[in-house]
Each structure stands twice: as C-alpha cells, then as structure tokens.
Amino acid sequence: MGTAEQEPRWLDADEMQAWLALAGVLVRLPAALDAQLQRDAGVSHFEYQVMAMLSEAPHRTLRMSDLAQLANGSLSRLSHVVNRLQKRGWVTRQPCASDGRITLATLTEDGWAKIVQTAPGHVEAVRGLVFDPLTGAQVRQLNEIGRRILRTIDAEERD
Amino acid sequence: MGTAEQEPRWLDADEMQAWLALAGVLVRLPAALDAQLQRDAGVSHFEYQVMAMLSEAPHRTLRMSDLAQLANGSLSRLSHVVNRLQKRGWVTRQPCASDGRITLATLTEDGWAKIVQTAPGHVEAVRGLVFDPLTGAQVRQLNEIGRRILRTIDAEERD
DNA sequence: CACACTTGCTTGAAGCGTCAAGTATCCTGG
DNA sequence: CCAGGATACTTGACGCTTCAAGCAAGTGTG
Numbered sequence: 001m002g003t004a005e006q007e008p009r010w011l012d013a014d015e016m017q018a019w020l021a022l023a024g025v026l027v028r029l030p031a032a033l034d035a036q037l038q039r040d041a042g043v044s045h046f047e048y049q050v051m052a053m054l055s056e057a058p059h060r061t062l063r064m065s066d067l068a069q070l071a072n073g074s075l076s077r078l079s080h081v082v083n084r085l086q087k088r089g090w091v092t093r094q095p096c097a098s099d100g101r102i103t104l105a106t107l108t109e110d111g112w113a114k115i116v117q118t119a120p121g122h123v124e125a126v127r128g129l130v131f132d133p134l135t136g137a138q139v140r141q142l143n144e145i146g147r148r149i150l151r152t153i154d155a156e157e158r159d
Numbered sequence: 160m161g162t163a164e165q166e167p168r169w170l171d172a173d174e175m176q177a178w179l180a181l182a183g184v185l186v187r188l189p190a191a192l193d194a195q196l197q198r199d200a201g202v203s204h205f206e207y208q209v210m211a212m213l214s215e216a217p218h219r220t221l222r223m224s225d226l227a228q229l230a231n232g233s234l235s236r237l238s239h240v241v242n243r244l245q246k247r248g249w250v251t252r253q254p255c256a257s258d259g260r261i262t263l264a265t266l267t268e269d270g271w272a273k274i275v276q277t278a279p280g281h282v283e284a285v286r287g288l289v290f291d292p293l294t295g296a297q298v299r300q301l302n303e304i305g306r307r308i309l310r311t312i313d314a315e316e317r318d
Numbered sequence: 319c320a321c322a323c324t325t326g327c328t329t330g331a332a333g334c335g336t337c338a339a340g341t342a343t344c345c346t347g348g
Numbered sequence: 349c350c351a352g353g354a355t356a357c358t359t360g361a362c363g364c365t366t367c368a369a370g371c372a373a374g375t376g377t378g
Contacts, residue, residue, distance in 0.1 A: 014298050028312050064326075072186040074365080076328080076366070079328055083328090099326085143180050144297070148292040148293060150183045203334085235359090239359090259343050262357060326374095337363105
C-alpha cells in the first residue's frame, strides 16, 4: 500500500466471482459450525477448539500463550474463555513451577468426557459441509490455496 | 446426523491438512480485512459491505431485507448498523410509499464519498491477501469450491 | 544488587451481535 | 369490513470480544 495509489487494480470477472463465493463462506461456514456445536453441545466453536487442543496435548496441558495460538485467538479472549470453562468444570489452571509468570491450563476428566462426546458430531458437520461436496483433487487444492493465503497474512503481519 | 452414530468417519490426512488451513483462513482472513478497514477508514467490514452494496444499487437505495441478505447479515444486525451509519451521516432511512412496512436505506453524498475513498485500499487488500498469491487456475478452483460449500449450507438450512 | 525493561497473563469497560419480544403495516377469509 | 395472521422492521437486554491498562514474575545492565 504505497503512497502513489492512483489507479486501483480492480478485480476481473473471475476474481469477483471467486471473491463473492469466498466472502460467503467466510461468513456462513463459521456460523453453520457454531450453530451445530451450540445446538448439540452448548459450546462455541472457539470453546470447542480450546478443549480439543488441550485433549491432544501431553498431559492434556498447555501454556495459555501456546493454547491461544493453537486455537487462533488472542490471549485475552482465551483468558476469558478459560474462566468460563473453569466455572463449568472442564478446565483447571495452575501456575508453572519453573516460571511463575506462566499459567498452565489442563483439561479435566469432565472436560475430556465432554470432548469425547462432542467430537463425532462436530467432525460429521465439518465433513458434511466441507468435504462431502468436494472431490479429492479439490480437497488438495483447498489445502494449497488456504496455505498460500495464510502464508501471505503471516508475511503481512510481520512488518 | 441420524440416531445411529456409532462409528464417526474421521478425517484422513489430506482432509485434516485442508481443514487446518481452512480453519485458519476462516479466522485470520476476516480479521486481517477488518483490521485494514478499521485502520485506514475507521469502519468494520460489515459496515463497508453495507455501504458498498448501497453504492451499487439503483438510486443508491435498497430495502432493509435485501440489504441484509446482500451483506450476509441478519436484519437485526443491519438495523443496528444502519443506526450507527445514520448517526455518522452516511445513510438515511425513509419508509416506502407503496408499502408502509418497508424501510428504504439510502447512501448519502457523504456516504458515497466515504466509499469512493475507502474502496481502492480495500480492494488492494483483498487482492494482496487472496488473489496475488494464487494462480488463475486456483482462482477458478476457489470459486467452484466456495460455491459447492455454500450450496451445501443452503441445503442444510432449508430443512 | 537495584533499577528499568520485558514477558505472561488477567481484568474491566466499551462496543458489537444475537435473541426474543414488540410495533406497525398489510393481506385474507368469513 | 374486520379478526387473525403474516410480513417488515426495530428495540433492549444479555453475552462475548476487544482494547487498554494493570499486575506480577523474570531478565539484564550498570
């Protein structure tokens, strides 16, 4: 975004079509997945993501910072969410022994049970909405396209 | 999502990769686009979308319901947003003459000027984050992939 | 070893979106 | 012609996210 921004390069027809489709997916796919989780498990997608990441970590435990990154959220957002999950009995916090600044979040037995019972329905929703309508080649293309976009965002944010 | 949900079909390696990439895009692309608009124009992506749709409509005017659909948002959300845009002097409301239930939203001169000055930077951001990193073939694939996912969500919501 | 700085996380307030309820207008059948 | 229902939108309260500020524990530099 330089200083000389005279002639914007507008989107051509193909790009405009693709942008409308992508913009729609960006709004409606998260909404659909959130709705499924809310309806079937009373949990937001972000809350699910947090517990799912913990469930796959060694000792079902992670540092708050790492957990925030894995769940694609800010540390502040995670802190609020872990408060709620803690009140529901699904996660506990303990300070790290070797570095007092660090907080370790751990999935409880109840939290584990919650994920075990929630995951199949959620995976089924992801499969139904995303993968069933695509060919194998499209799945691989989607992977490549997604990675390219993410790499570009990463690059932009490191400046 | 039938009653006999014994063995969930988990995601295979390709699907898992693609899902991680897509989930990242779903979170981080909207965040990046919102950040650009907020920084350069003090407007959310949804607010921009609303004004952009009005700017392309005949008489820069649309029914609230149609506008909500075009901007991918609920009617309630739109109503709140139009209140804010009205306070900022970018949109006006008037009741429809032929049907008193309908509200018509119109982009003002100031609103038009705002969009004209904001659009180039936003298009540049969209181009930079999604289209520049992709090949022409990938753009067409993205279009097809997006349409398939949207069609599936549409079908799911009509049940 | 003390002072400033960084890192890691938490907190409270402000703003936005959603949901349920409410209002106003229009249509339809008896 | 009017009772009931449908349609179009608005509103207010509640919950969640963000942002800025704060606190506490670690690091390093003179």
